[in-house]
Amino acid sequence: MSMMADMMKSMPKAEAGMDMSMMQGCVEACSAAAMAATMCADADGGEGMGRCASMCCSTADVATTTMRMMMRPAGYDMGAMNAMMTACIAMGEACAAECDMHAAMSEHCRICAAACRAMVDACRSAMSSMPAA
Template sequence: MDSMMMGAMSKASMPGMEKMDMAVMQACIDACSACEQACTICSMQGMDCAPACMNCADMCNTMMRSMLRMEGMTPAVMMAMLDACIAMCQMCMDECMEHADMSDVCRMCAQSCKACMDACMAMKDAMMPMMA
């Protein structure tokens, strides 16, 4: 995301999210976007992992879009969404790892899911002080 958008997000009113580290949020948005793309590509291979990949792509898209909204983000809801995204990425990664030795696309998808999980966990860690 460009610096103008990040600047606008940092000045936006996000009740309950005033102390959010925008760099952590940006890393999570980027990881969700990359995972969505990798899962979409992987789902087109016709492998057994296709349904998991499609569901993961949808979840990552929803997570990313939610973080891009400048209003209405509450810590409790964001935590629940991050948990759902982590769970979906874990499931997709596990499915794709079953084909990773036969498919570079599945291996790429699994790696992308892992990166997304890590970014979502970092976002959760950054949000913990807001939960008090």
């Protein structure tokens, strides 16, 4: 078992009723998307793909912020968590669509698009298990 899984299981249940172990996949997908998008943005800058780089930076920011919020169950507010996950889904879909346009010529864009789609799927799954706001 990973350190992250152990840590998630050790966290107390959030006031709002969220089970941290249920959030683990979403936390990991947000982290992977943030890393892939950050590296894609860096590579895009050298290739003159400003729009793609900017979208990747925004995706990394939203994913990282959402992930950090999920790791603090004592402060969960379901309305805010729902809004952040919705933002992750929207930004992940937009970034994946942009990166897909370059995927045939840029391996980093192909990888980033896949990571963004995985984050979108994980956020949707986590949201379906969340108590109502």
